Amino acid sequence: MRRSAMGSDLSAMKAVMLRDIKTSLRQPQDLLNPLLFFILVVMLFPLGVSPEVEFLQPAGGGILWVAALLSVLLSLDHLFRHDFDDGTLEQLMLQPQPLFLLVLAKSIAHWLLTGLPLVVLTPLLAVMVHLEGNSIGVLCLTLLIGTPVLSLIGAIGAALTLGLRSAGVLLSLMIIPLYIPVLIFGTGTVMAAAEGAAVAGQLALMGAFLALALTLAPFAAAAALRISLSNG
Amino acid sequence: MRRSAMGSDLSAMKAVMLRDIKTSLRQPQDLLNPLLFFILVVMLFPLGVSPEVEFLQPAGGGILWVAALLSVLLSLDHLFRHDFDDGTLEQLMLQPQPLFLLVLAKSIAHWLLTGLPLVVLTPLLAVMVHLEGNSIGVLCLTLLIGTPVLSLIGAIGAALTLGLRSAGVLLSLMIIPLYIPVLIFGTGTVMAAAEGAAVAGQLALMGAFLALALTLAPFAAAAALRISLSNG
C-alpha cells in the first residue's frame, strides 16, 4: 500500500515538473528572460559606475551574485501566479498526493529553468568583469549551491503573495531579508577564494543551507498556498 | 467645436490620471513597492560587494542610478497590464479622445507614483552610501529630470509587450538599450559634480531628452497599444 503510494507520489511529482518545463519551453522568452536580466544588470555597472579593472575585479563577484539574486527574485512571481490564475493550482491542491511534494517538484522545475541557466552563463560574464580563473570556478560553485536555495525560499514568498494583485515587489520585500545570508556567504566565499584562502568549510556551510531549505521550505510554501487559495 | 474638444480631451486625461492614482492609493503597497525595491537594491551592494567607504563613495552615485532605473523598469509592467487584463484598455481605446493623450496621462500618473517618490527618498540612501552634500544635490536633480524620461520611454516597451504573458523581462531587454543613454548622462553628471566640475550643460542636455520623450514617446506607445490589442 505505502509502496504504491510512493510510486504514485513520484509519478505525480514528475507530471508536475514536466508540465512546468513544457509550458516554459513552449514560450522560450520565459526561459531567456531571467538570463537577459542577469546580463543586463551586470552590464549596467561598467556603464553606470566605472569600466575600470580596478573597480570591476574586486567588485565583480559581488555584482554577479547580486544580479543572480535579483534575476531569481524577479522570476519568482511566475512560480505560482499563472497556475493560480488559470486554476491549475486548485487542481494541484486537490490531488491526493501531499501538497509539499508537489510544491517541491515545482521549486525544482523553477530552479532547472532559472537558476541552472544562470550558473551556466556565469563564466562568460565573470570574464567580462575581469574575474580570475580560480575565482570563477568558486563563483560557479557557490551559485550552483546557492540558487536552489533562492528558489526554495522564494517559493514561500511567492505562495504568500499569490492572491494579491501587484504582489511583485511585496514579494521582494518579504524575501530579501531571507536571501541576505545566502548572498553574504556566497560572495564571502568568492572573496576568500580570490584572496587564496581555503573555501571548503564555507561551501559545506552553504550545502547545509541547501539541505535546510530542501527540508523546510516546501512545508512552509505548501501551508502558504493553502492560505492563499482559501482566499481566492 | 475644437475648443470644446480640447476641454473634453483635458477632462478625459484628468479622469485617466485620477483613476490610476486612486487605484494605486487604494493599494498603498503598490506605491511603496518600487521604493522598497530601490532601497533593497542599494542595500545589497554594501552587503554583497563591500561595506567600505572606499568602495561605496565613488560607486554610490552609479549604484543609486542603476537601482532607480531598475525600480522604474520593474514597475513598468503594471503600467498597462492590469488595464489590459480587466478590459479597461479596450474601453480607453474606444474613447473618442486621441489615444496618445490618454497614454501621456497614464505616463504622467506613473511618474508621479513611481519616479517622484524615488527622487524624494534619494538623499537618505545617498547618505547611507557615504555620498557628499554637493553630489547628493546633483544626483537628486538628475533623477528628477531622468525618471520621467524613463517612465515615458518605458511606456512604449510596456505597450509592445502587452499581449504576451510573462513579458516582464522581455520588456527589460527591449527597454534597457533605450535607458542606457539616460543612465550614462545621469551618472556622468553626478561624477562631474563630485569632481567639482560645472554641470549646467549636462543638465540642460538631460532636459532636452525629457522634452524629446514628452513629445514623441506617447505617439509610439499609442501605436504599440493598438497593435497589442488587435491580437487580444
Add this chain to the structure above:
Amino acid sequence: MSEPLLQAVNLHCERDHRTLFRDLSFSILPATLTRVEGPNGSGKTTLLRVLAGLNDNADGQVLWHGEDRGASRESFLRNTLYIGHRPGIKAMLTPLENLQALTAGRGGCPDSALRQALAGTGLSGFEDIPCRRLSAGQQRRVALARLLVADEPLWILDEIFTAIDAQGVEALERLLVQRVAEGGSIILTTHHDLRVPGMERIRLGDSDHEEVSHGL
C-alpha cells in the same frame, strides 16, 4: 430612419489558417437588434471586435453612416458602446468609481444617475465596496450598469448574460427590448436562448469549409 448605422462589406477573417468568415456583408439599421449566432469557436467574438475597431486583422471594410470608419473615427467612437468578455472593471475600485471612470471620457454622468443605475442592477448597498469582493455575477452587473445610462446609438455586446442569474437575465432582456423601441441599435452574441421580436440574425460557422464544432 432607414439609413444604416454601420455596414460591413466583404469582411474576411482567418485565424490559424482556418477561415472564420468570408465575404460577410451586412448592415445594422437604427432600432434593430442583431444577434450573431454560431457554435463555440465560430468567430463571434472575433467579429464583434472587428466591428468595434479593436481588431485590425480582418480584411474588408466597415462603414459608419456610409463613410469609411477610419475617416469618421471620432464620431464612430462617440456613438458606440462596446462591452466584451472583460468589461473594464477595476477590482480595486468601487462600482461607483468604476462607472465614473468609464463614463468620464464620454461626457460624464452625474453620480446620482450612476447610483441609480447601480441600484437598477441590484447592487444597492454595494456601491462603495471594492469590486474584487463581489461575486462573479455581481462584477458583471457593475459593467452592465453602464447600459442603464448609455445613450450611444449602437451597442456591441459580447455574451452579456454570462454569470447573471435567471431573474437578472429576464430584466436584461426587457432592457434590450426597450432600448430598441427607443431607437437604439444593438448587436450581440449569447448562447442564452434570446427571444426578441423582429431580431436580425447573423449566422457564423456553417461555412462549407469547416464545421467548427459538433456540440458536446
Add this chain to the structure above:
Amino acid sequence: MSEPLLQAVNLHCERDHRTLFRDLSFSILPATLTRVEGPNGSGKTTLLRVLAGLNDNADGQVLWHGEDRGASRESFLRNTLYIGHRPGIKAMLTPLENLQALTAGRGGCPDSALRQALAGTGLSGFEDIPCRRLSAGQQRRVALARLLVADEPLWILDEIFTAIDAQGVEALERLLVQRVAEGGSIILTTHHDLRVPGMERIRLGDSDHEEVSHGL
C-alpha cells in the same frame, strides 16, 4: 446505498461581515444530483469551495463517509472531482497535454481515451493546438472533457455551462443524467435552467438576516 458520501454539518461562512450561510447542514447521497441555487453573490461558489476543501475559512464540519474529512483526506481527494470557474487549463499547452497533466495525479489515463474524450466534446481536430488559440467556449470544453473519463464518485461542478453553446448544453445535461444513473453523485451550480428528474436543491441567499441580492 443510503450511507451519505459527504455530509455538511452546521457550516457557517462570513465574508466582509456578511453572513453567507449559517447552520447549513445537508448530506449528499450516492446517485443524486444536488443543485446549489441562489442569486448572484449568495455564496454558491464559496460553498462549493468549502466542500471541495479549497476554502478553510468556514466554520463547521465536513464529513466524508461519516468521518471527519481531515482524517480521511487522501481518500476524499482521490474520490472527488472539482471543476471551478477557472478550470486549470494552461493556455500554452494543447488540449491533450492539459488532460494528461490533469489526470496524472489521479492514476493517469491512456492517451487514446483522452483523445476520445476530446472528440466527445467536439474538439477533434483541435487536440494538438495550444489552448490559447481556442475560443472561450472551446477552452471550457477542454476542461469538461475530464468528465468523460472521470470515475470519481463525487463531482463538484461550478457553473460548467458557462460559454457553452446550446447543443453543448443539451449534451452535457444528458451526460449528467447518465452519470447519476450509473451511481455517481454530483453537486453543482448553474444559472442555466437545469431540468433533471429527482434533483435535490440547496437554496442560499434567503437567510432572514441578510437578503444578499434580490435578483435583478
Add this chain to the structure above:
Amino acid sequence: MWQIFHKLGSPKWFYGIASRLMPWLLWVGVALFIAGVIWGLAFAPPERLQGNSYRIIYIHVPAAFLAQSVYVMMAVAAVVTLVWRMKLADVFVKSVAPIGALLTFLALFTGAVWGKPTWGTWWVWDARLTSMLILMLLYAGAIALGRAIQDEKSSARAVAVLVLVGVVNIPIIQYSVEWWNTLHQPSTFKLTEKPKMASEMWVPLLMAILGLYMLFGWLACLRMQTEVLVREGRTRWVKELIQQGGTR
C-alpha cells in the same frame, strides 16, 4: 490547559483583563521611564571617552532591546495562530507589529545620530546595524502582507507563516552578518562588549528599559482592544459594552 487556552482566546475575557491592567501599565511605565531618562540625562556622570553624547543610550538601548523582543513575541503568537487558530494571537500580531517597526526605526535613528559624534559618520555597514536594518524589513514585510490580504482569517495565517519563517532566519542572519563583517571590516567599534558602566549609569538604563516595556504593554493593550472591537463589533457583548458606556 485547553480551558485556559479557551479562556485566553476569548476576546471578551481579554477585553476585561486589559481594561484592568492598562492603568497600572501606563502610570508605572511612565514613572519608571521618565525617571530613568531624567536621571540619565541630567544626573548620571558623563562618560569618559564619549562625553555627554552617550546619554542617547537611555533611549537607544531600550528601543533596540524592545524592537528585538517584540519580534520574538510575535513569533510565539504566530505559532499559536497556526496551531490553535486563536483569534487573539492574531490580534496581538497585527496590533503590535507597527509598534515594533517604530521601535526598530527609533533604534536605527538614535544609533545613526549617535554614530555621527562617536564614529564620525551617520552610518557604517556594521553587523549590528545591518541586522537591525533587516529586522526593520521583516517588520515591514509582515505589516505589508497583513494589509494586503483582506480576509481576516487568511491574513492572520499568512502573516503567521511569514513571521515564523522570519524568526527561523534571525539567528542565521545574525550569524552570517557577524561573520561577514568580521571578515571584511575588523570591527572598529565593538557594540557587543559591555562598557564598564558605573551603576549610576546602568540603573537608570534598567529603569528606562523596564518602563518602556510597560508602556509597550499599555499601548499593545490599547491597540488590541480597538482591534477586538472592530472584529467583534456585531456581537452582543460589545454592543452592551458600548451602550453601557463601559469603554469610557
Add this chain to the structure above:
Amino acid sequence: MAFDSLEAFITMGGHGPYVWSCYFVFFALSLVLIQWSRVHRRFVLRTLARGYAEPDTAGTSRASADFARVDTSDH
C-alpha cells in the same frame, strides 16, 4: 546633577544637538503612534455606537433590480 548650569545641560558639551534631536524624535514619533492609536479607537467606538443607534438599515430595503433605464437628460 552632572551639569553646572542649565546652559551646560542644553549644550551637553557640544553634543547637545545630537542628544536632543534623538530625544525629540523618540518622543515625537512615540506620541504620534500613541495619539493615532487613541484617535483610531475613538473613531471605532463612535462608528459602532452609531451603528447600534440606527439598527440595520443596510441590506434590508434593497430595491429590486429591474434594469430600468436611468434618465440622464436633465443635465
